[in-house]
Amino acid sequence: MNTILSIQNLNKRYGKIHAVSNLSFEIEKGNVYGILGPNGSGKTTTLSIILGVVQSNSGSFSWFGKPPSSESRKQIGAILEHPIFYPYMSAESNLKIIADIKGVDANDIERVLKTVELYDRKDSRFKTFSYGMKQRLAIAGALLGNPEVLIFDEPTNGLDPKGIAEIRELIIDIAKQGITIILASHLLDEVQKTCSHVLVLNKGNKLFAGKVDEVLNVADTIEIASDDIDKLQFTLKNIDFISNVKSDGDILTANIQAGKTTYDLNMILIKSEIIVTHLARRKQSLEKQFLELLNENQ
Amino acid sequence: MIRLLRIEFRKLKPYKAFWVMLIFYTILLAIMVFGIPGLIDWVAEKSGDSKIRIFKAIVFNFPDIWQNIAYVASLRIFIKMILGLIVIVLITNEFSNLTIRSNIISGLSRGEFLTGKILLLATLTIFSTIIIFLSGLYLGFTNSSSKDISDVFGKMSFLGGYFIELFIFLAFALFIGILFRKTGFSIIILFAYSIIELILDYKLPDSFSPYLPLNAMNNIIRSPNTSLIKLKSPGFNFDFQEAISFVDVGIALVWVTIFISLSYFLLKKRDI
Numbered sequence: 001m002n003t004i005l006s007i008q009n010l011n012k013r014y015g016k017i018h019a020v021s022n023l024s025f026e027i028e029k030g031n032v033y034g035i036l037g038p039n040g041s042g043k044t045t046t047l048s049i050i051l052g053v054v055q056s057n058s059g060s061f062s063w064f065g066k067p068p069s070s071e072s073r074k075q076i077g078a079i080l081e082h083p084i085f086y087p088y089m090s091a092e093s094n095l096k097i098i099a100d101i102k103g104v105d106a107n108d109i110e111r112v113l114k115t116v117e118l119y120d121r122k123d124s125r126f127k128t129f130s131y132g133m134k135q136r137l138a139i140a141g142a143l144l145g146n147p148e149v150l151i152f153d154e155p156t157n158g159l160d161p162k163g164i165a166e167i168r169e170l171i172i173d174i175a176k177q178g179i180t181i182i183l184a185s186h187l188l189d190e191v192q193k194t195c196s197h198v199l200v201l202n203k204g205n206k207l208f209a210g211k212v213d214e215v216l217n218v219a220d221t222i223e224i225a226s227d228d229i230d231k232l233q234f235t236l237k238n239i240d241f242i243s244n245v246k247s248d249g250d251i252l253t254a255n256i257q258a259g260k261t262t263y264d265l266n267m268i269l270i271k272s273e274i275i276v277t278h279l280a281r282r283k284q285s286l287e288k289q290f291l292e293l294l295n296e297n298q
Numbered sequence: 299m300i301r302l303l304r305i306e307f308r309k310l311k312p313y314k315a316f317w318v319m320l321i322f323y324t325i326l327l328a329i330m331v332f333g334i335p336g337l338i339d340w341v342a343e344k345s346g347d348s349k350i351r352i353f354k355a356i357v358f359n360f361p362d363i364w365q366n367i368a369y370v371a372s373l374r375i376f377i378k379m380i381l382g383l384i385v386i387v388l389i390t391n392e393f394s395n396l397t398i399r400s401n402i403i404s405g406l407s408r409g410e411f412l413t414g415k416i417l418l419l420a421t422l423t424i425f426s427t428i429i430i431f432l433s434g435l436y437l438g439f440t441n442s443s444s445k446d447i448s449d450v451f452g453k454m455s456f457l458g459g460y461f462i463e464l465f466i467f468l469a470f471a472l473f474i475g476i477l478f479r480k481t482g483f484s485i486i487i488l489f490a491y492s493i494i495e496l497i498l499d500y501k502l503p504d505s506f507s508p509y510l511p512l513n514a515m516n517n518i519i520r521s522p523n524t525s526l527i528k529l530k531s532p533g534f535n536f537d538f539q540e541a542i543s544f545v546d547v548g549i550a551l552v553w554v555t556i557f558i559s560l561s562y563f564l565l566k567k568r569d570i
Contacts, residue, residue, distance in 0.1 A: 048569070051402075051403045052402055052403070053399050053402050053403060053569065053570045054569040054570075055567070055569060069407070070402075070405050070406060070407035070410065071405070073402070073403060073404070073405040074404070074405035076403075076405075078403050080399070080403060082396075084395070084396045084397060084399060084400040085397070085400070086309060086313075086395065086397055087395060088312055088313055088314070089309075089312050089313075090312070093308060093311075093312060096308055097305055097308050097309065097401075097404075098400075098404045100301060100304060100305045100308065101305060101401060101404040101405050101406045102404055102405050103301075103405075141400075141404075
């Protein structure tokens with residue numbers, strides 16, 4: 001186990017609003033974490049606290065097993081909300097400031113600018129950039145000095161579809177290099193496409209945390225019925241790709257793991273000498289699951 | 299230290315508005331210092347008082363020249379206000395562009411951020427002091443009747459006093475910028491307070507007077523026109539300042555400690 005970030009019972013109130021409520025979680029090295037939640041669920045506030053710009057009311061967190069400090073922040077590359085740079089300065093000069101702060105060799109600037117495809121615009125002033133370019137420059141800033149952890153807060157917000165695709169591709173490429181990534185997003189699709197682990201937040205509360213496959217790729221639902229409902233239920237409970245068997249009157253509902261078909265299920269049931277009278281598979285959209293997840297916990 | 303100063307310099311180098319303001323300040327300061335002889339001529343002509351011409355001859359005499367030009371350059375609500383404005387613009391820009399936030403996220407501590415700004419204030423103050431020093435040397439060597447080394451370097455402690463006074467004033471401007479964070483509002487407060495303190499000074503009992511912050515910094519270099527008064531009324535025995543007083547400097551240093559501590563406290567406590 002290699003814990004990068006550990007958060008314990010973090011709380012932040014803005015007047016009556018409880019922006020972060022007793023939040024605890026851990027980030028392990030090498031994984032890509034998605035922090036998923038609707039707008040106002042406390043994602044940015046949580047990131048602002050762990051990046052040292054907002055003070056929590058109570059609770060604690062540690063980076064790399066140590067109390068947070070400016071030294072730990074030097075090993076983190078982060079984008080919080082909008083790209084922030086000195087507007088009158090060129091892309092390169094802006095990155096030089098970050099390099100100076102982090103104590104990184106200025107030679108690394110060329111590499112990160114090439115990674116985000118802004119090298120030929122290195123002398124252009126920040127304020128002349130399009131939003132997509134600003135966002136890419138922010139990613140370049142985060143990549144400076146090969147940090148151990150990258151934090152991206154809504155990295156595709158405000159971008160056009162082409163920009164969104166480019167940024168996602170970039171994040172997936174970075175993730176392949178084994179860098180730990182924390183990605184906050186209100187887009188389920190984004191988290192599902194890029195992350196291995198997910199933390200679902202709503203109104204400052206943690207709803208779920210776990211692997212994306214387990215939390216979000218919950219299997220489709222099946223409806224199944226037979227003359228001998230008890231035997232059917234007993235048999236279903238012993239099938240490894242079937243879970244969450246529930247009785248719903250004359251019909252049973254259960255979840256079937258992704259990749260398994262009703263054909264596979266039926267084969268097993270026939271071998272167990274069960275004749276089904278009804279078998280249907282209900283595709284559940286991830287978006288719907290996410291909303292259900294939020295609703296269940298209101 | 300050097301790293302922090304380098305970061306600050308990187309921020310300033312491509313910032314045209316800063317250089318324009320600084321050049322404007324420098325030119326104004328030079329015009330003022332070098333304009334003193336002309337001004338005295340003008341006053342002499344208007345008043346027809348021949349003693350003022352004699353005054354002109356001695357105002358640039360070593361060693362009094364150091365006190366005289368340091369006094370003029372550090373007058374309240376005058377030329378040093380431009381440097382105060384520069385400081386307020388620089389610090390409030392960091393808040394309005396949110397760049398202080400990105401500095402902190404990148405790994406600068408709040409203490410380092412403040413230290414960088416204080417080093418910048420010190421640099422600006424040194425720059426201004428050097429201009430006063432060079433102007434003093436030039437005007438002194440071209441006008442002073444005595445060019446003895448002891449006279450040239452005599453009263454040069456007033457340059458030190460000028461440095462301290464200007465630095466404290468800029469620390470005051472920095473504190474206002476950190477407290478209010480908005481450029482326009484902070485500038486208004488800087489001017490408004492300069493006037494409010496004059497009113498306070500008038501309303502409060504005299505014993506409070508030296509302890510008000512702007513008074514405290516201005517008292518480091520007090521009215522120097524020793525020579526003129528002596529000339530006009532030799533018998534008049536008024537207690538003019540002949541040297542920098544440690545008590546004055548002490549009171550002013552208490553204020554600069556307060557400004558810097560409060561600035562640090564605000565940066566530390568607030569969300570950025």
